[in-house]
Amino acid sequence: MSIDSTRTALQLRSLIKRSGELELSLASVDVPRPGANEVLVRIEAAPLNPSDLGLLFGAADMSTAKGSGTAERPVVTARVPDGGMKSMAGRLDVSMPVGNEGAGVVVEAGASAAAQALLGKTVAVIGGAMYSQYRCLPVDQCLVLPDGATPAEGASSFVNPLTALGMVETMRREGHTALVHTAAASNLGQMLNKICLKDGIGLVNIVRKQEQADLLKAQGAIHVCNAASPTFMQDLTEAVAATGATIAFDATGGGKLAGQILSCMEAALSRKGGEYSRYGSTTHKQVYLYGGLDTSPTEFSRNFGMAWGMGGWLLFSFLQKIGAASANVLKQRVVAELKTTFASHYSQEISLAEALDPDVIAIYNKRATGEKFLINPGKGLAGARG
Incomplete structure (x- = not known):
């Protein structure tokens, strides 16, 4: 999966309308060029965590979910019960990106030495909007994975x-x-x-x-x-x-x-x-x-x-309370034990479009033990990796 010549890519968005309807869709977004201390990561794996589902679906009743759109650009709608609209007041009519964490390969880097050192590296990343084909992030939100580790192995590192x-x-x-x-x-x-x-x-x-x-x-x-x-x-x-x-x-x-x-x-x-x-x-x-x-x-x-x-x-x-130094100690333990203590297992790997299939949603929204899903934003695309 290479960057489109127009520097646009797909990103999963969640919108709750004032009319009481949830709308999930894939939007074309600009792929930014990284600043001096930033890197551009091609996202190849992002887990569907319970915390992600909270933002993805909001207070919607997903038993009412209906699919429309096309195979490449599906759209899912669902009703938000009247009792749930009050808790959604802060996000009404705001299209929101989803996905707390993920992993992929650094394909572009800013001018700083720290950014350049990550070019070509496989990294785990955090910072939201991970259900995207590309994410531009500050260097300090990246965690370099051990040699030989795949994005899927590092997707749930945070x-x-x-x-x-x-x-x-x-x-x-x-x-x-x-x-x-x-x-x-x-x-x-x-x-x-x-x-x-x-x-x-x-x-x-x-x-x-x-x-x-x-x-x-x-x-x-x-x-x-x-x-x-x-x-x-x-x-x-x-x-x-x-x-x-x-x-x-x-x-x-x-x-x-x-x-x-x-x-x-x-x-x-x-x-x-x-x-x-x-x-x-x-x-x-x-x-x-x-x-x-x-x-x-x-x-x-x-x-x-x-x-x-x-x-x-x-x-x-x-993490804010304990400070960067103490948080880094914890992060380095994750890297050291990535394939043992912190190994994650997924029941299915799905594409962005498949993540918006009502039948697939019905499975991963159960949040059942042993049914953890992984999104690969490049899956199904020409030249996709991962």
């Missing part, structure tokens, strides 16, 4: 690996020694399990299905609790007591799970004995909500004393 490492780093910085993670059989959860096993950190994995529990145990996980089991609360309390976990990261967001985790932490701490206090244990228990797989309200009963916290956790805010 969001999931740095989130998993960020959870462990947050645990350490806040004085905890073990942690709990929900939706633990996800691509991210499997990475976190590998990190904790390698680093000797106690981890309690919470899943929803027995096959997910079996998957993690086959990968060496020690503590796996099935939220669908009738003995879940007892199992979770036992696992928390065994690890000493006092911090949790919850991908579900809604429902009762966050409160249940705090309750089990308090129950585990009460086993240690000591003087009774009607205010509960003095050990701080923390749950961070970092996802929204469950869109219902977050519910909890305050039966876990007074030393607790519940809040939000976002990767990009965390």
